Amino acid sequence: MISFDAVNKRFDDGTTAVHELDLEVPEGEITVLVGSSGCGKTTTLRMVNRMLDATSGVIRIDGRDVREIAGSTLRRDIGYVIQQSGLFPHRTVADNIATVPKLLGWDKKRVRDRVEELMATVGLAADLGRRYPHQLSGGQQQRVGVARALAADPPILLMDEPFGAVDPVVRALLQDELLRLQAELRKTIVFVTHDIDEAVKLGDRIAVFRTGGHLVQFSTPAQLLTHPVDEFVADFLGAERGLKLLSLATLEDVPVRPTTTAREADESGGDEWVLVLSDQDTPLGWRSSSDRALIPAHGLSGGDSLLAGLDATVSSPTGLAVRVDAAGRYVGVSDQRAINESATRFRSEVLVP
Numbered sequence: 457m458i459s460f461d462a463v464n465k466r467f468d469d470g471t472t473a474v475h476e477l478d479l480e481v482p483e484g485e486i487t488v489l490v491g492s493s494g495c496g497k498t499t500t501l502r503m504v505n506r507m508l509d510a511t512s513g514v515i516r517i518d519g520r521d522v523r524e525i526a527g528s529t530l531r532r533d534i535g536y537v538i539q540q541s542g543l544f545p546h547r548t549v550a551d552n553i554a555t556v557p558k559l560l561g562w563d564k565k566r567v568r569d570r571v572e573e574l575m576a577t578v579g580l581a582a583d584l585g586r587r588y589p590h591q592l593s594g595g596q597q598q599r600v601g602v603a604r605a606l607a608a609d610p611p612i613l614l615m616d617e618p619f620g621a622v623d624p625v626v627r628a629l630l631q632d633e634l635l636r637l638q639a640e641l642r643k644t645i646v647f648v649t650h651d652i653d654e655a656v657k658l659g660d661r662i663a664v665f666r667t668g669g670h671l672v673q674f675s676t677p678a679q680l681l682t683h684p685v686d687e688f689v690a691d692f693l694g695a696e697r698g699l700k701l702l703s704l705a706t707l708e709d710v711p712v713r714p715t716t717t718a719r720e721a722d723e724s725g726g727d728e729w730v731l732v733l734s735d736q737d738t739p740l741g742w743r744s745s746s747d748r749a750l751i752p753a754h755g756l757s758g759g760d761s762l763l764a765g766l767d768a769t770v771s772s773p774t775g776l777a778v779r780v781d782a783a784g785r786y787v788g789v790s791d792q793r794a795i796n797e798s799a800t801r802f803r804s805e806v807l808v809p
């Protein structure tokens with residue numbers, strides 16, 4: 457666990473970047489620091505690995521004051537990932553990933569094996585190891601940044617807007633991969649972003665900062681969305697707070713019922729919409745008898761969110777979300793009413809203090 461106890465950071469020019477910060481970052485979870493530009497998120501992060509020292513107060517890792525921990529131990533135990541990956545441009549990808557193991561004096565074979573293993577872990581093809589950072593896409597560079605941070609298997613990862621510089625599609629992919637990795641690795645992650653949607657998606661807990669380095673609220677995403685402590689936090693969460701809440705609940709318990717289905721080659725009769733399935737039973741789309749064109753339907757599984765379910769009902773010509781099993785095979789449909797009922801239930805559960 458990382459704890460901040462009455463931590464202040466004042467720069468030489470008199471700027472207070474962090475003010476009386478008390479915060480306990482739980483072990484094995486993702487804690488997200490959010491807030492608008494200049495509110496002290498990066499400064500908070502950099503005080504953990506002592507790239508900056510606090511002006512007053514104490515930061516502890518597992519009860520030990522970070523000022524008493526040797527630099528080499530901090531480098532081994534804390535991975536650091538920043539925006540635009542921060543890779544060394546004149547070192548190959550493999551050498552970048554090997555930075556900390558080499559600093560720690562690992563032998564060559566151990567370093568090579570670890571680099572290979574990490575590249576696979578973060579989804580990079582092995583032959584990219586010989587390239588230089590500028591020969592990679594932005595998303596690939598971020599993956600290298602994550603691999604480099606994980607190299608010595610540190611229990612703590614500090615991530616400062618790591619996905620800030622990539623396009624929204626790649627960003628969503630990298631977020632999903634981080635969640636997948638975290639489910640396995642259970643690191644203590646402190647993640648800085650100014651994007652509240654990213655915070656809600658990734659955070660087990662979210663710390664909202666206000667300019668001047670004030671921590672305003674520290675809650676789970678569901679608590680934050682249902683109980684913002686003041687108007688500042690409510691404004692920061694923005695419009696569609698209810699929809700954001702629906703992104704946290706899954707379709708797992710939403711009832712599924714059958715609908716009329718057909719194969720691609722079938723001639724449809726009647727005026728009804730039918731759901732066309734492939735020979736493998738994966739949903740292809742909705743077809744009406746008057747129009748042979750398919751309106752694509754994307755199947756949702758129990759792990760998808762209520763928000764995705766609601767979106768599917770609104771975009772479908774039938775008002776129905778198509779449900780599939782883990783293998784992507786059709787199992788039925790859910791209507792808006794069933795999704796709404798689950799949403800109401802979820803909301804009442806999170807509203808209970």
Ligand SMILES: Nc1ncnc2c1ncn2[C@@H]1O[C@H](COP(=O)(O)OP(=O)(O)OP(=O)(O)O)[C@@H](O)[C@H]1O
Nearest residue numbers: 467469471473492493494495496497498499500650
């Ligand atoms: N070296 C420095 N000297 C003086 N002031 C600084 C220094 N570094 C940061 N600051 C100031 O401290 C405050 C907090 O900065 P910090 O970088 O922690 O904010 P942030 O929340 O991470 O912002 P952003 O989202 O824009 O990165 C800002 O007012 C910033 O201008």
